[in-house]
Each structure stands twice: as structure tokens, then as C-alpha cells.
Amino acid sequence: MIDDDAVIISAVVNNAAKRLDSLLPELFPEEIVSRSRAQKLIDDGAVLVDGKPAKARTPVKAGAEVTVALPPAEEYDVTPENIPLDVVYEDNDIIVINKPRGMVVHPAAGNLSGTLVNALLYHCKDLSEIGGVVRPGIVHRIDKDTTGLIAAAKNDRSHLALAEQLKTRAMHRLYLAVAEGLVKPEAGEINAPIGRSPKDRKKMAVVKGGREALTRYEVLCEDASSRTSLLRLSLDTGRTHQIRVHLRYIGHPVAGDPVYGLRNTRGMAGQALHAGKLILTHPVSGEKMSFSCPPPADFEALLERTGLKPGERKFYDEIG
Secondary structure, three states: OOOOOOEEEEEEOOOOOEEHHHHHHHHOOOOOOOHHHHHHHHHOOOEEEOOEEOOOOOEEOOOOEEEEEEOOOOOOOOOOOOOOOOEEEEOOOEEEEEEOOOOOOOOEOOEOOOOHHHHHHHHHOOOOOOOOOOOOOEOOOOOOOOEEEEEEEOOHHHHHHHHHHHHHOOOEEEEEEEEEOOOOOOEEEEEOOEEEOOOOOOOEEEOOOOEOOEEEEEEEEEEOOOOEEEEEEEEOOOOOOHHHHHHHHOOOOEOOOOOOOOOOOOOOOOOOEEEEEEEEEOOOOOOEEEEEOOOOHHHHHHHHHHOOOOOHHHHOOOOO
């Protein structure tokens, strides 16, 4: 039964026919409708196809409208913690944080405290509820050891608007990465589907039948002696570990990556990947906003050791 206080979201199917349980996570951002949450929503009767209740195996054709009623969030079972935050921007609707290396975005098994969500609950007091119990306010994620910008929503209206920008690719996320080797060609895109690795379920990999994933890159500079390249990357999709998996796939893993990289950490405590720029439209005012932050000290130190130059002017240029 659909709760009267449910938040209603909908989307029109553009691709070929698929089962509803497979299609649902592709229609909506993962932070709102994950695969596990999609199944529960279907089981609870909270998903309609062209206005009619549907089951997991229901085939959904192109042109159909899929409606989801997101139930009110349960009481937060996450403890607010007084953890210092590097706040880049904040108003009544959104907050943008420069996340440090080593901080997990949301609580999960083995990481129930010390996360960005714990810190946000203490700092903000009010966050959107669409993400459910353990992901209040979280619109998109970056990995534990990836540094840089992440936006969170303070109310449901802002959350839905930002999620829509992610879905339509109106929100731009740009990254700096130090990659192993000299990357050729010096600009291009990596279009390869990502899913769970059949060899190690804890890892992601490029796999047949995985979810669409597209990463664009360009080489800002390279150093032949250290055999490293400094890349600027942008995401057209937001799959788990996307940049790290894609760069490993083309043979140029992110320097220092403990999961997808080489044994040589190059003195890093995690991958040399930094979300340095975020461009979005304010969900209430409609103003186009651009945020940027420089790489952390250990990233800058790696650039010095490898002979790479940051190329910050080019990195922080506006996207056309």
C-alpha cells in the first residue's frame, strides 16, 4: 500500500523491453533506487507501470511510464558525530563538502561511524529523507580514499532536483587523476559496461551485461621518467568505482589504488583521484553554480615527485 506521505517520482522508458526489476535501477539514480531497494519497492507494491501495479518479472516496453512511491524514511539509526567538515558552500537547500581521504560517505557494515553522513547529521540537523535510513541527503558518492567535492541535499525537493541533474547529465563532475603509464591517445572516452567482477564479488569490473558506463578523459601532462600521466576526467554515468575500473581496463590504473592499481603505491595512502570541480544548477533558485577545490597535500606531493604539473588553469576552465 502506498503511504499518503510518499514522495512520487516517475520516468519514461526509452530503451528496449526489460523486466521491471532489472529496469528500475537504470531509470533512477542509484542513491535513490538501488538494486536492493528496487526489489523491496516492487514487493511492497510501490511501483506502477502506466498506472498499474507491476511485479518484478513484468516486461516493460519503451514508452511506458514507471512511477515509484518512495515511503517516508524511518527514524535515523545513525548517530550524529561532531566531525570537522570542510564546507565549500551551504544554504538552506544544499551543502557542498570537500571530503578528505579516508572518510566513507555513508554507514555500512564495518563503517557505522566516522562517515560523512554522521558528520552531516551533526552539522546540518536537517537532511532529505529520500535516501532512506542510512543515506540521508546523499545525492552522489565518491570512494573512501577519493578526495574532493560532494553535494548533499537538505530537503526532498532539492534531492529530487539534483538527482534529476545527475540522470540527465546536467550536473558535471570533474576529476584529476595520476595514472600509471603514458596514456594514448591523449584524449578520448572509455565506454565499457561495469558490473560485479565474476572473479571477486567485492570488486567491480568491465563485464558483459554490466551497467552502461562512460568516462571521458584528456591528458593534461605526462612525465616520461616516472611514466605517469595527469588526467582530467568527467563522468557521463556514476557507476561504483567507475574511473578506477575504467582506467585499469585500458591498462593505466590510478596511481596508489589499493584495489585496482599496481603494487607500487608511489607513497600514497590511497588512489590519486580528486573530485576537483562540481558544476550544478541550484535546485531552488535555478542559478548555475560552480565549485572547485585544489588537490590535497599528498596528491600535490606526488605531482612533485613524478615531475607532473597540475595544469590547474585548464582543469578549472568552465565546461562549454
